[in-house]
Structure formats: structure tokens, C-alpha cells
Amino acid sequence: MSLQVAFQHRYPGTSLDVRFEAPQGITALFGPSGVGKTSVINVVAGLLRPDQGRIALGDRLFFDHAARVDLPTRKRRVGYVFQDHRLFPHMTVLQNLTYGRRAQRLPVQAADIDPVVQMLGLAQLLQRMPEALSGGETQRVAIGRALLAEPELLLLDEPLAALDQARRQEIMPYLERLRDQAAMPMLYVSHSVSEVARLATTVVAMKDGRVARVGPVAEVFADPVAADALGDAAMGAILSARVVAQHADGLTELAAAGGTLWLPYPDVGAQRNVTVRVRAQDVMLSLTRPSGISALNVLEGRIRKLHRREAGGVMVQLQCGNAHLLARITGRSAAAMALSEGDQVFAVVKTVAVAEAEVFGR
């Protein structure tokens, strides 16, 4: 079952024109703040009525301007996790969790809600009031409340944005479990590349109220042309890798798709599969195999695509083994090195440039 979204909507001074399809798994709506990501999921939820368009989940029509169909929110069966959680302040956690089931006259026996309570680790919180919860707990309850209403589609609006780094790390595993267990499309609004890289399978990159790019996450963020829409800082290769060994000097050896990588993370378990993100701005290029430098990670590759940015600078996509690496270099360097597609080059990745949060356990 997939979600089809196609609509236009005008606001005073701005407009939205959005068209994409979200398959099962997590589809990230990615883009800077104010680009209209939340409006998109509000349209899907029926909280905002667009001027034109058609929204359907599988064969269930949510909205069709031409056919004058506009299914009310309560009949769409969409679970919505709001950025500001919106737990009912006058109800206990348990009453919040069962609200959707009571509203829909679904059974509220312990057996019906236990799986979700277990998965989200809520057993200790059930009798508390929302204001007595921490930020991370609040967001877990909000996720549980949405799930227990038995939705056929889950909408998550920056569920981690209001949390600090430690709380994010606390929620992430629950979201990953959800992605792997729930057989429904999920729309995940985010402006964080590391969240998107870790959680999403498909990304819908938005810019100025339009869809700039749709595709598999690793493909979109390593596409040099996508830099025009997504911005340089977001760009980079997302590589799956396996931990080979932890060395005595504190370095971890990874077998990545493009070659061997050395990272200073002593606490990554051996033989685990991880995803690493190598940002385009952290990759240097060399025509010869560099020697006498401090960087440990040197990958050999061939230039697959060169993209000269209007803003200056060049995005270079490399084929390293079966992986695509992305490097951002200056236009002057590209000219001096006389780079062209097909050339053999060496990519130098600064070890320290790979941040802790960008190594994800899978």
C-alpha cells in the first residue's frame, strides 16, 4: 500500500505544489524550516484543505478536488505525531494512549495495548500525568497514542526536534523498530540529514514549496545535481559498512562499500553493520595517491559526475568500488587539476570529520 500525494495550495505570499508517492517504510520530507513540510502532512491528515489535487492511500481516496471528495480527518485513519506532542493535559498517560481506541470503540483490554506499551517502554509511565513526563517520554507516549488508534499511515512531524541529543538517541531505536515492524507508509518530516540518513528509505526533498527531488536516500544525498536544491551542507555519501575490528590505539576498522575506513569510535561493537555518512565538504581529492599526510582514509575511485555549481564550487561524484562518494571542491581546484569525468582520483576523508551521531547501529 502506498500513499499518493498531489496537490496545489496557495497562501498569501507563497504557494505549495507537491507531488510524490510514499511506499511502505519511512519517507522523509526533507527541507529547511518554512518550506511547507508540515503543511504537506496537514493536507494528508485532512487538517488543511488544499485548493486542488488528489490524496489517496492505496485504494482509499482521502481528497479529490475534481470529484469533490474530502474525507474528514477522523475517518482517514492517520496516526499523527505532532512536533509539540499535543498530549491531553487532563488525562493520564494511559488515558492518552487509549483515547483513539475509546473514540473508535475499539477494545481497550491490556492485551490490545501491551505490545505498543512494551515496544515503547511505557509500562512505568501509565498512571502519570503528561506534565510529569520528560521530553523523551512525552514523545514516546505521543507515538504510542498514534499507534494504538490503529492507523494505516503514520505522520511524524519532526518528532525529535524539541529534544536534546541524548533524548534523540533514546527515541531513535524505537523509530527504527517501528519502521521495521509496522507494515504501513510513514511520512517523516525533518530538516536533519543525519535523522533522514538513519531512518528513511525514501526522501522527498522540498524547496520553495516544490518537490525538488525524490528518490532513495543514499542516491539523493550523493547526487551532485541535488546540491542545488538541498544545499552543500546536506550533501554526502551514506555508506553501509561492517565493523571489522577494534584496534588497540582506539581506532575502529570498517569495511565500507567503497573501501576500508578508520574511525575513532572504540564503542562500536565488532561485526556490527553500521551506516556512516561522509559529508561532501569533508572529502578532498588528489590526482596521485597521497603520502605524508595525517588523514588515514584514502579511497581510490573514478570520477562519475562533475557538477559546477552556480554559486561557485564543484560537486564531484566518485565511483569507489560499488559505492558513490561525493566531494565538494572549489572551482579553482577543479580547473587546476583539470578534472573531467572518467578520471582516476584519490579521495581523502578526514577521520575526525565523521561525527559520532553519523555512525548508526543497524
Add this chain to the structure above:
Amino acid sequence: MSAFADFLEPEGWQAVILSLKVSFWATLLSLPLAVWVGYVLARGQFWGKQLLNGLVHLPLILPPVVTGYVLLVVFGRRAPLGTWLEEVFGLVLAFRWTGAALAAAVMAFPLMVRAIRLAVENTEPGLEAAAATLGASKPFIFVTVTLPLILPGILTGAILGFAKAVGEFGATITFVSSIPGETQTLPSAIYAALQVPGGEGQAARLVIMSLVLALGALIISEVLAHRMARKRTAR
């Protein structure tokens, strides 16, 4: 005890009890309508919203005598609506305590609506949207989310309305006059006592009674509001 009973003359106690009865029914019967109008004015988007708003607030800005006159014209025994009510329900308003209740309700209504409207505006509309995404119908959302959250506002509105109803004078005396035992409420009784030579003592004691009533209502509302706040933060 008898000293307490002797505090007022029998007509005085009659006025106190009548005032309580009139204000109680005026508040109780207009409260549901006030909740509905307050909610609609806060959340609704419809043609004529400003018209409704103006209509509700009219008794607040009109001279009370004018409101009483309008009531007399509309609900008097010879007026169409008054005749209809008498024929169909056997309900007579003019110069009866029921009419005093109606006048008090009309005068108290804007205050109740204002308090409730404010409470609705202060609740996060996002909570109602969240309830809708969970599959709740509009009536279910109103009863389970909106109503519990605006309860303090409803209480404030009710107390304000009750206090206003106890003190109502102009519209009441215009519409139902000041008949001892039937329509002579506390303010009318004070006014009547002041018209009689040597009635100053009775008037002063009635004034003290209205002070006690007003303070009592205020204390009850404070206690209830405090209890509600405690319930919310419990556990």
C-alpha cells in the same frame, strides 16, 4: 438562632430567598446556551458571527431599563411570544418570579459568554485536531477534550453570572416590577426600603446580606477553582 432570624424582617428574608432562587435558575438554565455561544464565538467561522457577538453583548451596553422594556414588549402577557408561551406551556413571565429569572439571565448572559469564550480561546486548538486524527467525532472531542479544559472558565462564568443575577435591578423592576414575595428581589427590596420613612435600618441590613452573598459566591468559586487546579497537577 432567633437572633439570626430576627436580623431581617420576614419580607427581607423573602427577598433574599427569592433572589437566590431567581439567580440559581437564571444561571443554571442559561449556562448551557452560554457554553455553546462562547464556543461558537471562539472557534466558529460563519456568516453573522459579529452580529451574534453584538446581540449577546447588547444587554451589557444598553441601559437596563431598556432591556426590561424590550422584555416587556416581547414577553408581556399581550405580546405575541408571551401569549404563545402561556397558551402552549402555561408559562407566564410578566410580573412573576420566572420573569425575574429571565431578566437576570439576559443581563448575566454576556458576562458568562465572555468568560467561557476566553477559556475556549485559551485552549490549544491543536488538541482538538489531535483528537480528530485519533478518530474522534466532533461531539466526542467536545465532551472529552474541550469541555474538561474549559471547565474553570465555565465556573468563572457561572459565578460571575450568578453575582450579576443577584444584583440585577433595572431590567427586573421594569419587566416584573417589585411585588413582595413574587418579584421583589434583594436590590428591589433595598430600593423599596429606602422609599419608606424609617426604612434605612432594614436597607442597611439587606445591604449586608447582599455583601455576604457576593462574598460567599466568590469564596465558593475560589475553592472550586483551586480544587480543579490541584486535580490537574495531581500525581
